[in-house]
Amino acid sequence: xxxxxxxxxxxxxxxxxxxxxxxxxxxxxxxxxxxxxxxxxxxxxxxxxxxxxxxxxxxxxxxxxxxxxxxxxxxxxxxxxxxxxxxxxxxxxxxxxxxxxxxxxxxxxxxxxxxxxxxxxxxxxxxxxxxxxxxxxxxxxxxxxxxxxxxxxxxxxxxxxxxxxxxxxxxxxxxxxxxxxxxxxxxxxxxxxxxxxxxxxxxxxxxxxxxxxxxxxx
Numbered sequence: 001x002x003x004x005x006x007x008x009x010x011x012x013x014x015x016x017x018x019x020x021x022x023x024x025x026x027x028x029x030x031x032x033x034x035x036x037x038x039x040x041x042x043x044x045x046x047x048x049x050x051x052x053x054x055x056x057x058x059x060x061x062x063x064x065x066x067x068x069x070x071x072x073x074x075x076x077x078x079x080x081x082x083x084x085x086x087x088x089x090x091x092x093x094x095x096x097x098x099x100x101x102x103x104x105x106x107x108x109x110x111x112x113x114x115x116x117x118x119x120x121x122x123x124x125x126x127x128x129x130x131x132x133x134x135x136x137x138x139x140x141x142x143x144x145x146x147x148x149x150x151x152x153x154x155x156x157x158x159x160x161x162x163x164x165x166x167x168x169x170x171x172x173x174x175x176x177x178x179x180x181x182x183x184x185x186x187x188x189x190x191x192x193x194x195x196x197x198x199x200x201x202x203x204x205x206x207x208x209x210x211x212x213x214x215x216x217x218x
Contacts, residue, residue: 003067003105011070022054023123025154025212029188032214033150035060039118042144044106045125048075055121056098063114064101072101107136111144120151127156127167134170138178142217151183151215162204175213183215
């Protein structure tokens with residue numbers, strides 16, 4: 001989707017994708033990555049997710065990237081995060097203890113800004129990209145990581161003809177096609193979540209599966 005689409009969503013408060021609680025798959029599967037507590041974690045398209053705080057509370061140093069300043073300012077205000085804001089080159093950066101939030105275009109971020117990344121947490125990034133943009137996103141994330149970096153990836157599977165995304169359906173075949181060249185892929189679990197998603201049922205979805213993967217950069 002074009003940047004203006006997401007900016008408009010945040011301006012108009014159309015943020016049904018935002019979760020008011022920490023993601024259950026994060027709580028369930030993050031320990032399987034066996035990361036050191038002081039590991040650096042990257043969260044692309046982070047919005048104002050409470051998952052950022054959960055990761056930081058585990059001892060991690062967390063970097064989030066988000067296009068909308070509204071989202072990041074809301075995150076800081078609603079959670080009492082005393083962030084210092086500064087502008088550097090192409091980004092406004094909100095900094096707090098063990099937390100750095102980059103406001104700007106993800107595709108302009110390079111590894112010199114981040115340093116070594118031990119893990120990536122992707123709950124809503126891959127499934128936010130239309131099919132023609134996914135390969136570019138995966139290529140860029142590969143450039144931001146190094147061999148051994150792990151990714152906890154959460155996707156959705158449904159009949160794409162039933163609903164125009166986002167979120168988009170990304171099945172196992174697509175995950176393999178996008179990631180297998182540079183990653184080992186392990187499926188951690190899949191769950192029927194249709195009953196818990198009235199918003200997507202109203203949009204016409206009749207079957208909805210949430211899938212969680214562990215990806216290891218080769």
